[in-house]
Amino acid sequence: MAVTDKRGNDLALSGVNHWFGPTQALDGVSLRIDPGEMVALLGPSGCGKTTLLQIIAGFLQPTEGEVLLDGGRVDHIPANRRRVGMVFQNYALFPHLSVFENVAYGLRARKMPGAAIKAKVAEMLALVKMGHLADRLPSQLSGGQQQRVALARALAIEPGIVLLDEPFSALDKNLRLDMQIEIKGLLKGYGVTSIIVTHDQEEALSMADRIVVMNRGRIEQVGTPDILYDRPATLFVNQFIGHANFLQAALVAPRRVKLEAGIEIDLAEPAPQPVGSAVLVSIRPENIAISGTSAGPTIPVKVRITMPLGAADVIEAVTPNGETVKIHKTRSPASKPIASGTALALSVVDPTGIGIFAAPAGDPASTLHGP
Ligand SMILES: Nc1ncnc2c1ncn2[C@@H]1O[C@H](COP(=O)(O)OP(=O)(O)O)[C@@H](O)[C@H]1O
Ligand SMILES: [Mg+2]
Structure with missing residues (x-):
């Protein structure tokens, strides 16, 4: 993605492998990130996200592979000589230093003259709307305010890239969405390249230009939120992003x-698997309609439970062969929840939204637990 402001570095990783003793934490990671782009590293706990971030920051040297910033290799340059800003999970502010001194810290370490430090810190605190609290200690700030200070500190050194490791995990859910919007706006407006690590798929979908889905040290797929949701390349990505019925x-x-639930469905395009093979069919809950008049084939199901989840009821129903299907039904104040035991007929809204994957060996139910 092109930006007019050339503040952000471009980043390239090539064949990065990392071992901690016998444990392989990263396995052949290659990736390009454009200047000013915001990318999320998304995957379950232990998949290698933090390890990759620390390699980009320079806290870890990769066992193998290359890290390039603006085309130049940096994998042997220490962290303090890369133009990389870090925001950690728990903000890692210095508790005994004021807000001002926390933001000034990296500038003092770089021997910037006092007057220039004052100006830079003021600019950064204004950017994150914390100028009026410059004299406070971190313990006198809310979680959201501490996070703004951590971001101001990361940006003060004029980084070409900012790395954020699970930056919202300490915030409660309501504040989290506000901070996600605010921090995304700040980073994009500032024009810096950024990488945010998260295990929360909603956070990745809402913040990132592109998402890198990781699993067991490997990249499963890289793409825009739409591509990952609508065209997941693997069963893992399909399971990890959004909800799906398999x-x-x-x-x-x-x-x-x-x-096996009964009906035949025509696909929008040919499946990659050979005819005759066992497959798993992924259908998103919003792609299933409760048919009034049966236009086309329907799956007969029995409602097990209806859960009122705010904007929609989530209905869990059972197919004749015992599989479970979740359906979303928009709620209105007048609508009544569908009672357990009700018989429904389900149809697929849009066949382009169906995913076909080779059935995993063994019991599919045992491999298909959601994130
Ligand atoms: N310092 C370390 N020593 C040994 N193993 C580690 C160390 N750091 C991480 N690991 C292992 O490397 C893998 C990836 O860890 P990590 O990058 O922290 O994952 P994530 O951030 O995605 O949760 C895990 O198996 C983890 O146990
Ligand atoms: Mg981590």
């Missing part, structure tokens, strides 16, 4: 599946 089926023609 139904067992057989591919009976290149563009036709027969669900």
